[in-house]
Each structure stands twice: as structure tokens, then as C-alpha cells.
Amino acid sequence: MELTDLSRKLGISETSKPLIRKAEELRRLCDVRFDSSLIGVGEVCKSIICLEIAASRLQAMFDRQAAIRVSGMSEKAYIRSSNALQNCLGVKTKLDVRELGIQFGCVRLIPFVQKGLSAYKERFLAALPASRRATTDFSRPVFTAVAFYLSAKKHKLKVDKLKLIELCGTSESEFTSVSTSMNDLCFDSFGISKEKKAPGCVKGNRGLLDALPEKRRRDDDDDDLSDDSSADGNGVEHLSSYQRHKQMKKLDYEEWKSSVVSSNKRAKIDVSERRTKQAQLSFVKESPKAVVLDAS
Numbered sequence: 001m002e003l004t005d006l007s008r009k010l011g012i013s014e015t016s017k018p019l020i021r022k023a024e025e026l027r028r029l030c031d032v033r034f035d036s037s038l039i040g041v042g043e044v045c046k047s048i049i050c051l052e053i054a055a056s057r058l059q060a061m062f063d064r065q066a067a068i069r070v071s072g073m074s075e076k077a078y079i080r081s082s083n084a085l086q087n088c089l090g091v092k093t094k095l096d097v098r099e100l101g102i103q104f105g106c107v108r109l110i111p112f113v114q115k116g117l118s119a120y121k122e123r124f125l126a127a128l129p130a131s132r133r134a135t136t137d138f139s140r141p142v143f144t145a146v147a148f149y150l151s152a153k154k155h156k157l158k159v160d161k162l163k164l165i166e167l168c169g170t171s172e173s174e175f176t177s178v179s180t181s182m183n184d185l186c187f188d189s190f191g192i193s194k195e196k197k198a199p200g201c202v203k204g205n206r207g208l209l210d211a212l213p214e215k216r217r218r219d220d221d222d223d224d225l226s227d228d229s230s231a232d233g234n235g236v237e238h239l240s241s242y243q244r245h246k247q248m249k250k251l252d253y254e255e256w257k258s259s260v261v262s263s264n265k266r267a268k269i270d271v272s273e274r275r276t277k278q279a280q281l282s283f284v285k286e287s288p289k290a291v292v293l294d295a296s
Helices: 003-009 017-033 043-057 064-071 075-089 097-104 107-127 141-154 161-168 172-185 206-211 218-230 233-238 241-274
Strands: none
Touching: 003 017, 003 043, 003 064, 017 043, 017 075, 043 064, 043 075, 064 075, 097 107, 097 141, 107 141, 107 172, 141 161, 141 172, 161 172
């Protein structure tokens, strides 16, 4: 299939002739250097990937989802084929932290991302055996994208994760695995603490919690109930508003329960009084009359 037809299906305008010429040049280079079928890349997929590489080189818009749909491959297979083709061509997608900061409007994250990346590289290499340290490659754009995403998440800034995955040319599963590894090794730089303090430890909002008992966490219910049971009649005045609320609810429940039990007892008594014995009916049996027969 011609590149012009594919570009039309992918929504690339006909005015972008430099992009199509660059894609044709990359496809000819593929045909000269190697046989793409050996790495599992068909002709249609090869042309689409060449269009994507040309678009990234010329900084033009490219819809990857439409490309995956037209190629007839799954997302993982398309990304795997794209990485294989880029490695064979010697073309690698470069992702700069400064460009990401400008593109997503998060320029203040640049020093945090650079510091976190350097710490991750040092700790990752320290955990590897000496034989594998020389072959470790941190130049892939997925590391930069993950560090930028985790830094934005730590500083509570919104960043489009899917757009980052598309920019670095990786899959969502690989992005998640690198994110988990980076979060584990550099929790001080990228981690987010999810521990919540109990309401009893928060002194400033104690009055608000007492004023709104329905907003209070249920973790304190057992402690409050134990305090209620241990408090006598003279110590009611020293209870908090929440404890008084719980005690009043308990008293109301006991009063309702006693009223229901007493009404049930009264109903049983009334039913037993109204019950009468059924009269027995006795029928007197009449003796059969003698019938006299005249023999005449």
C-alpha cells in the first residue's frame, strides 16, 4: 500500500509532503539494510511505523491509536515492532525533561525529575551484579517519562499519562512496571505517603469532630462506648457532645425496646383472656319405632 493512501487513512493532510518524503526515505532504508519480515514486521506495519518516525522527527501530530487500528495489530505487538524497527534503523526516540516541562506546563518539576533520575540510576546499578552493570541502558525515554509522571503526581500536578506513554513509545504495562520499580527504589523522591492520622491525634479539628458526630470515624466508637460504660451518673457533665449523643441514642433504644416488649406482653394477655371454650354439642339418639304389619 502506498504511503499517500496510508497517510490519508491516518488523517495526515496532503499538504504535509515533507513528512511523506521522509517516511519514504526511511522505508527505502529499511529495504536496503534488512528484511523486516525476519523481525515480524509486515509491509503495511513497516510503512505506518516509518510515518510515525517521520512525524516524530518533524514534530508533527500523529494518531497512534489510529495507526494501531489500521495496522491490524494489537497495541503490544505494534509497540514491539516499532521498537525493533527503530533499533535496526539506529533511530531512537529522545525525550528531554525540559521539553516535557514546557509541553505540560510543569517547568518547576525539572530539577526534581533530574535529581530523582540520577538517584534511581545509582541505586538500580548498585543492586545489580557487576556483570550486568555495563549492559544496563537508561537512555530509553520510558525512564524520563516515568520520572516526570511520578514527580508531577508527588507535587499534585495533573499530567496526561496516556500522552506520556505515547510520547515515549512504550506500552502501558512497561510504563507501570518501571513506575513500580522507580517508586520502590526512590520512595524519598517519588513516593506518596498514604497514611492517615486518627481523629484523636488531630487536636486542631477536635471541636469540629465533636460538633459533627456523624463525620467522625468509626474507629473511635469502641473507645467512646467503653468510656460511656465506665462513666457514672455524676460524670455525665464531663462527657463530650459526641459521647452524650451516643448515650442518648442508647437510652432511646432501650426505652423503645422496653415499650415493644411490654406491648407484646399485653397483647398476649388480652388474647388469652378473650379465648373461650367451645361448647360441646350433644345429640339425643331416638329409638326406632316398631312398625306393625297387617297380614290381610
